[in-house]
Amino acid sequence: MIHFKAIGKIMGALLMLLGLLMLPGVGFSLYYESGDEISLIAAAIVSGLIGAILFFSFSKQDQNIRKREGYMIVSVSWFLMSIFGMLPYLISGTIPNVADALFETVSGLTTTGASILTDIEVIPKGILFWRSMTQWIGGLGIIVLTVAIFPLLGIGGIELFVAESPGPTSDKLHPRIRETAKRLWYIYVGLTFAAGLLYFLGGMDFYDAVNHALTTMATGGFSTKNSSMAYYDGPFIQYTAILFMFLAGTNFTVIYFSLTGKFDRVFRSDEFKAYATTIILLGIGLSIPIYFISGLEYEKAFRDTLFQVVSLITTTGFVSADYTRYHIGITLIFFMLLFMGGSAGSTAGGIKFVRHLAFFKNSWLEFKRIVHPRAVVPLKINGDRVTGKIITHIMNFLLIYLMIFVMGSIVLTIMGYDILTSFGAVATCLGNVGPGIGKVGPVDNFSFFSPTAKVFLSFIMLLGRLELYTILILFTPYFWRTN
Structure with missing residues (x-):
């Protein structure tokens, strides 16, 4: 049985933390008088308030997280961070379109670096700092940071670290x-x-x-x-x-x-x-x-x-x-x-x-x-x-990675994009790189994609950042079986 209440508690903690991390940009906004401080504060309040409601509603939940909850928490938390992370863009009007704001936020949190912005230098300083901060948050993983403070929350976090750590490694710095x-x-x-x-x-x-x-x-x-x-x-x-x-x-x-x-x-x-x-x-x-x-x-x-x-x-x-x-x-x-x-x-x-x-x-x-x-x-x-x-796991990963690349490229070509651009866009989003080939080369951006394509590529970025299995396992019947 999946402990959804324990998951809700952790989601609340993550959203409160995300709200706090929006606030440093306010200092740059005030210093440069870029006029976006209210947007950042409003986004931080919304994220923090909803996070507090979730956290304190389930504050008595103290179950240790098992592997099943760990994978769900990582997947759902990245989805929620993407939703709430785009609030500064939407509230400020810097990126008024939801699909564009979602793409830019997911690209930041997954450290992909692909962008829909055609003129970065006109973006207000506070919002631009938040854009950089999303990548720093996603770099090593906000989950790993939260693992370090979980004892304060009365929550165990080993499964989260396994699900979030970026890559297959058994090395440990400390037991x-x-x-x-x-x-x-x-x-x-x-x-x-x-x-x-x-x-x-x-x-x-x-x-x-x-x-x-x-x-x-x-x-x-x-x-x-x-x-x-x-x-x-x-x-x-x-x-x-x-x-x-x-x-x-x-x-x-x-x-x-x-x-x-x-x-x-x-x-x-x-x-x-x-x-x-x-x-x-x-x-x-x-x-x-x-x-x-x-x-x-x-x-x-x-x-x-x-x-x-x-x-x-x-x-x-x-x-x-x-x-x-x-x-x-x-x-x-x-x-x-x-x-x-x-x-x-x-x-x-x-x-x-x-x-x-x-x-x-x-x-x-x-x-x-x-x-x-x-x-x-x-x-x-x-x-x-x-x-x-482990060898079987690696071979399966490489095969699934290749299949997603091929299928993703086919989807974009069906949407009407040329094959070179489709290859480049899917490869760079799945690998969380940023620049690709075709119309998404190193001097281009992703602004020309349709809203549907941007949402699709955002999902591809999340798949790549979370090592495929973390998200894909949620779509299997084995994950939801109670026995």
């Missing part, structure tokens, strides 16, 4: 889930502060530095400038962005081990080695043809190439150059990067490197199994044996 969540957020907040400081020292004003720090560490890609990071064409800011995008796409347990001096654990990570090696090889390898095609100085060609490789692999989606203008072959390679994803346990979306690693290692070992059918040839990652159950 207690509350301490794990707290350490993840210490790292997240610390790196966000460091990125903002370096952006500021590199020449951004305080407001832009804060916004870009929030969206960089969230691997979100929302910018305060219409031309994204191409606006800041200097090496210092762009290399800073590359560094922190790389860190944000790294498994946070690897970052924790490096900060605590456990470098043997860092270099033992097969995923981290594959992640770093792939970025280095692609950055150097693609910069050579781009150098000859573009006619730029090599440093600029290398920087643009490395920036876009890191931006797409980590699913950040910042833009420093239009990667579709070089050559169709190079465009195809960048399109394929939409299916990579960062490391498991990072803020990045996408398939994740550990799944690719397991797939390719297992496929390679299959040749050996064919030649030696009686031999026991185990798959190992980080020196540990990967069980058959």
Whole structure:
């Protein structure tokens, strides 16, 4: 039996927290006199009030959350955050259309970075800060943050952490889930502060530095400038962005081990080695043809190439150059990067490197199994044996991911969009990247899609952010059976 009252209590806590997180934008609104402070306050009051009603109506519910409730809470909470998160846009009139406001909010919370805004720089400062804040909230997951404070609410949260953590990883920073969540957020907040400081020292004003720090560490890609990071064409800011995008796409347990001096654990990570090696090889390898095609100085060609490789692999989606203008072959390679994803346990979306690693290692070992059918040839990652159950789970995930990409692309083509744009839109939304190919390339946006298509793509973004199963399991009869 599903404990709906316990779920209602947690939904209330999340909405109150969401309301509080709307308020920092009021300070920027007042400072810049952008006139949107009332909208933010009104949205915060509505979210907080409804959250308080839910929370205190079910305040006596103290059941520990089981896995079934955990998956439902994560799915429903992201839906509710998307609904209430678009209130500042609607109340202020910045984005008056519901489908547009929903798309922008879901894109923020899922750290996708796709946008329907055609002129970002005219958006009021407070609302624009809330837009960046939605990505920072979604970066590591508001659920993980709430897990850290659940003891104050009398609620257990291990199932929530399992359902929300971005990727298949068994590493734990601390045996207690509350301490794990707290350490993840210490790292997240610390790196966000460091990125903002370096952006500021590199020449951004305080407001832009804060916004870009929030969206960089969230691997979100929302910018305060219409031309994204191409606006800041200097090496210092762009290399800073590359560094922190790389860190944000790294498994946070690897970052924790490096900060605590456990470098043997860092270099033992097969995923981290594959992640770093792939970025280095692609950055150097693609910069050579781009150098000859573009006619730029090599440093600029290398920087643009490395920036876009890191931006797409980590699913950040910042833009420093239009990667579709070089050559169709190079465009195809960048399109394929939409299916990579960062490391498991990072803020990045996408398939994740550990799944690719397991797939390719297992496929390679299959040749050996064919030649030696009686031999026991185990798959190992980080020196540990990967069980058959995990391999099956990864293979199923990759198959379902591919099926959703194909079916989603077919749906958009039926709606009347060309196949290249359909491929690009579904791939980038499912991978939570931002830019794609076709009419949704790095210098384009999603404003031309119909309201129906925007709602559909919003659902695709949520599927990708919550690792497919978290939402899809709700549509299966097994989830609702009581025995």
